[in-house]
Amino acid sequence: MKQKIRVWDLPIRLFHWALALCVILGIIFVKIGGNAMQWHAYCGYIALALVLFRIIWGFLGSWHSRFANFIPTPKRLIAYLRGGMGDSLGHNPLGALSVIAILLAVLIQASTGLFADDDIFFQGPFAKYVSNATVAFLTSMHRFNQYIIMALVALHIGAILFYQFYKKESLVAPMITGDKNGEEAFGGTAPPEPIDTGKQRLVALTIFIAVGLGLYYLIN
């Protein structure tokens, strides 16, 4: 019997759309330049807090959020690529790799930004603590890595369109509502624990506030 199964907890969904918004707005603000650089920095700080939260949530979060439950072994990845695996409730093995790549790329982008300098009037809050050579190096990394992020996001959206129009499966709706239509025991892999409970949401909020306060303290 087909039934709705909660896959993405509310913290993951909020994390996702907030991260997408921060990265897109951050790029728009940097292209505007001038006073908008301050807003570029704010978007970057929030993106950094979100990714740090996501890394912790990858250990403490609900079933499909935990790295251990979606980072594939080489064997699973090959089985998936050969088409020998059915649908998966959480990230599929290939999608999982792209998730890790995006998280890493945004982590690098936001951290190098803290040391970057535009040689006009704006610099990241940590640039003053390191040598000019380090600032120059991290700024060029910050400039280069933008293309990696853009390529990964293009691939990300391409994959979602492929699922939508070729495989006729919407991945976007579950990232909004949290639910997928699945078999009662999805290939025997339905998670053995409740997903998206009130307690989990409270833990997530506490982690995010702690990360946010920690960053605020460091940056100021």
Ligand code: HEM
């Ligand atoms: C606006 C267009 C976007 C759409 C429609 C979209 C949609 C989605 C969907 C449907 C998933 C779940 C994929 C799955 O089922 O395995 C997902 C995951 C993800 N997306 Fe996006 N996305 C968008 C933009 C972005 C951007 C701009 C970023 C960041 C640069 C991003 C980062 C991620 C990450 C990190 C995940 C993994 C979620 C997790 O488990 O933490 N997305 N996205």
Ligand code: HEM
């Ligand atoms: C996810 C977060 C971030 C993204 C996606 C991002 C993206 C970008 C992009 C696309 C550029 C333009 C590079 C160019 O072509 O010239 C840029 C420049 C810059 N960003 Fe970020 N950034 C992020 C976070 C930050 C943070 C947290 C700071 C510091 C508070 C920062 C400070 C700067 C500075 C100073 C520049 C100018 C560097 C130059 O002159 O090339 N960024 N960033």
